Amino acid sequence: MRYLLSFLFVLLSSTGVMAAQYDTGASDTEIKIGNTAPYTGPVAAAHTIAVAEKAYFDKINAEGGVNGRKINFISLDDAYSPPKNVEQTRALVQKDKVFLIFNPVGTQNTLATRQYLNQQKIPQILVATGSPEFFQPKKFPWSTGFLPGYIDEGKVYGAYVAKNFPNAKVGVLYQNDSLGKAYYEGFKQGMGGKAKNIVRAESYELINANLDAQVNNLKASGATVLFNAAIAKFAAQSIRKMDELNWHPALFLNFINANREVVFKPVGYDKIQGAITARYLKDPYEYKSNSANKDDQVFANYYETMKKYGPSISPEDQYAVYGYVAAQTLVDILKRCGNDLTRKNALKQATNINLAAEMLLPGIEITVQPNNYYPFRKLQIMRFEGEHWVPFGDLVDVNTLNVPVAPDTNKKAS
Amino acid sequence: MELFLHQIISGLAVGSIYGLFALSLVVTRLALGSINFAQGEIATFTTYIAWFLINQGFSFATAFVLTVMIAFLFGLLLESTIFRPVEKANFFSQMVVFIGLLLAFNGLSGWIFGYIPVTIPGLFSRSHFFFTNNYISLQQTGILCVTIASMIMLALFFRFTALGLKMRACAENPILSQLSGIPISRMWAIAWGLSAAIGAIVGILIAPVLFLEPNMMGEVLFYALTAAVIGGVDSPVGVVLGGVIVSIIENLTSTYLPFAANELKLPIALFIIMLVLLIKPAGFFGKKHNQPL
Numbered sequence: 001m002r003y004l005l006s007f008l009f010v011l012l013s014s015t016g017v018m019a020a021q022y023d024t025g026a027s028d029t030e031i032k033i034g035n036t037a038p039y040t041g042p043v044a045a046a047h048t049i050a051v052a053e054k055a056y057f058d059k060i061n062a063e064g065g066v067n068g069r070k071i072n073f074i075s076l077d078d079a080y081s082p083p084k085n086v087e088q089t090r091a092l093v094q095k096d097k098v099f100l101i102f103n104p105v106g107t108q109n110t111l112a113t114r115q116y117l118n119q120q121k122i123p124q125i126l127v128a129t130g131s132p133e134f135f136q137p138k139k140f141p142w143s144t145g146f147l148p149g150y151i152d153e154g155k156v157y158g159a160y161v162a163k164n165f166p167n168a169k170v171g172v173l174y175q176n177d178s179l180g181k182a183y184y185e186g187f188k189q190g191m192g193g194k195a196k197n198i199v200r201a202e203s204y205e206l207i208n209a210n211l212d213a214q215v216n217n218l219k220a221s222g223a224t225v226l227f228n229a230a231i232a233k234f235a236a237q238s239i240r241k242m243d244e245l246n247w248h249p250a251l252f253l254n255f256i257n258a259n260r261e262v263v264f265k266p267v268g269y270d271k272i273q274g275a276i277t278a279r280y281l282k283d284p285y286e287y288k289s290n291s292a293n294k295d296d297q298v299f300a301n302y303y304e305t306m307k308k309y310g311p312s313i314s315p316e317d318q319y320a321v322y323g324y325v326a327a328q329t330l331v332d333i334l335k336r337c338g339n340d341l342t343r344k345n346a347l348k349q350a351t352n353i354n355l356a357a358e359m360l361l362p363g364i365e366i367t368v369q370p371n372n373y374y375p376f377r378k379l380q381i382m383r384f385e386g387e388h389w390v391p392f393g394d395l396v397d398v399n400t401l402n403v404p405v406a407p408d409t410n411k412k413a414s
Numbered sequence: 415m416e417l418f419l420h421q422i423i424s425g426l427a428v429g430s431i432y433g434l435f436a437l438s439l440v441v442t443r444l445a446l447g448s449i450n451f452a453q454g455e456i457a458t459f460t461t462y463i464a465w466f467l468i469n470q471g472f473s474f475a476t477a478f479v480l481t482v483m484i485a486f487l488f489g490l491l492l493e494s495t496i497f498r499p500v501e502k503a504n505f506f507s508q509m510v511v512f513i514g515l516l517l518a519f520n521g522l523s524g525w526i527f528g529y530i531p532v533t534i535p536g537l538f539s540r541s542h543f544f545f546t547n548n549y550i551s552l553q554q555t556g557i558l559c560v561t562i563a564s565m566i567m568l569a570l571f572f573r574f575t576a577l578g579l580k581m582r583a584c585a586e587n588p589i590l591s592q593l594s595g596i597p598i599s600r601m602w603a604i605a606w607g608l609s610a611a612i613g614a615i616v617g618i619l620i621a622p623v624l625f626l627e628p629n630m631m632g633e634v635l636f637y638a639l640t641a642a643v644i645g646g647v648d649s650p651v652g653v654v655l656g657g658v659i660v661s662i663i664e665n666l667t668s669t670y671l672p673f674a675a676n677e678l679k680l681p682i683a684l685f686i687i688m689l690v691l692l693i694k695p696a697g698f699f700g701k702k703h704n705q706p707l
Contacts, residue, residue, distance in 0.1 A: 040520070040521055040524060041629075042629055042632075044524055044529035044628065044629075045528075045529040045530050045531075045627075047529070202668075205680055206633075207633055207636055207680065208633060208680075209428070209431075209432070209624070209633040209634050209636070209637050210428060210623065210624060212424045212427075212428055212665075213421060213424060213425070213428075213664060213665040213668045213669070214668065216417065216420050216421055216424055216665070216669075217417070217421075217668060217669055220416070220417040220420070220669075232531070233531050233624070233625050233627060236531060236625050237623075237624060237625065240623075244551045261530050262530055262531060263531075266531045266532060266533045266625050267533075317530075
């Protein structure tokens with residue numbers, strides 16, 4: 001018996017095949033991935049993120065999976081609510097026995113399970129948030145975020161305003177929660193000494209039925225520059241109200257608002273002309289409407305995947321592009337895990353990313369290091385013209401804040 | 415001064431939305447003795463029907479009339495299928511049914527029509543303004559007029575018409591009403607139809623202002639309930655005034671109480687409303703009831 005064992009050992013080591021290592025949720029045939037998304041509730045529009053992810057995984061599975069293993073993507077509805085997120089995440093961990101939690105959507109709701117997952121040493125990776133809460137390698141090593149940091153993005157707009165509108169009165173509109181406050185804080189940081197130019201900052205609650213009062217106050221403050229960090233329908237309502245008041249400050253929108261389907265189409269393109277945002281994702285709309293992109297293979301791959309595996313959602317949906325990028329990042333992580341599918345190794349790979357994923361803007365890459373979890377550190381400033389986003393200037397590094405000079409058409413407010 | 419006037423008029427415009435919606439709550443309150451929390455979600459659902467019809471090529475007017483009729487029938491249907499089994503149950507059982515309906519319709523709207531906000535054309539052109547200073551848009555002026563007209567019609571209906579009086583009698587004392595020959599189930603069915611129809615009108619009117627998505631009416635319901643409580647939930651005139659008061663208080667606190675950080679704007683507005691209720695528990699125009707609301 002002993003001889004037999006040593007013979008087997010020699011055989012195994014001589015062929016160079018290490019036995020695969022598995023934690024719960026991974027096996028020779030499949031890897032179970034858990035996810036929560038808002039299929040219902042106040043931000044249900046964002047559930048298409050998970051639909052696009054499923055589409056990408058289906059494509060990968062049809063091509064043979066990751067290192068021969070199929071991805072079993074289990075996505076549950078948490079309605080963007082913290083208690084429901086706790087319930088569903090526990091179900092994923094205890095009932096479905098997933099390998100890791102990938103790209104749950106939201107901040108407050110996913111924060112509700114951060115402690116639990118870190119204690120259990122279950123990776124909660126690529127969470128769809130830019131809140132500083134999810135970029136703390138020391139305190140919560142098992143949780144990583146996957147959006148440009150809200151503070152970083154706010155800093156970019158602040159620096160741009162300080163440089164191009166140094167004497168303008170500035171107004172800010174934000175959602176009164178951790179997301180909105182992070183944007184406002186970043187904006188002030190980016191403005192530096194010019195932050196004293198902020199003459200009015202108005203916030204709103206999710207319970208507000210409309211933002212008319214806030215917009216009235218902002219207009220009355222005499223602001224000629226507005227950083228509008230309201231979200232989704234609130235952004236649409238405030239932009240409509242600005243138009244009704246015939247108030248047209250230089251408008252800055254955070255990238256969550258710079259959403260063609262959710263904000264621009266409902267309010268009408270004419271009301272957003274000249275608005276500025278910072279982007280990192282390609283806009284699929286540019287594939288069909290801009291002949292320069294007709295031969296772009298990246299767009300073609302995206303459309304093909306979405307058409308074949310995710311026909312239920314609009315491929316022009318910005319959330320779908322985001323899901324597509326997040327799914328590629330997970331596949332990259334799992335590929336690099338090789339046969340060591342332990343949670344520890346998954347976290348190691350998830351905190352060492354260097355990926356130029358498809359549908360990111362040219363020059364933008366996902367870089368994550370064990371001591372810096374922020375995946376997107378460069379953003380492209382763009383202006384909305386006609387029905388297109390027109391990029392201008394170099395990529396802005398969120399640390400050096402090398403913001404470009406405003407094009408002439410945007411200088412009217414200074 | 416200009417900002418003051420602006421916030422007052424803006425409050426009037428938005429408050430009339432709350433008031434108009436609160437009117438549909440008054441109908442169920444007067445006829446059923448309870449408040450239908452699902453009212454908002456049913457209104458959203460029927461507004462989607464209008465949006466669908468307009469997208470199918472119907473003119474705005476046709477879609478409007480068809481939707482209001484569909485909503486009325488829809489109300490009758492809901493009453494006979496879902497509400498009838500609990501119509502004699504106590505208020506709390508009914509409330510559970512209403513909340514169930516709320517969740518069901520919210521999910522149904524999202525499932526059928528999606529969650530991306532859409533817009534429907536305004537009944538009144540939005541590119542022109544009533545006042546030169548752009549204080550209030552034509553759409554909002556239109557809503558204000560519809561609100562006042564509906565308020566007067568409902569007040570007259572419940573006070574002077576036989577049908578309105580019968581409906582109120584059913585809510586006040588179902589047993590006596592039945593003994594005196596009023597078909598109470600039919601009255602309740604009509605009340606459901608009527609409130610669903612008003613809800614549809616509200617939805618179609620405010621969709622261009624708030625944008626149509628499955629959660630459109632959630633916040634409006636919150637404010638409309640506050641408006642109803644402050645104005646007196648039995649009184650059409652009261653709830654409309656209540657809506658305007660709530661809205662103006664909220665606007666003015668946001669402008670003139672800068673020491674109250676942004677966080678406290680809404681609590682302060684609600685605190686003022688609470689003070690009002692301490693002095694007039696039944697609201698400005700409400701009747702005192704022994705029955706809990």
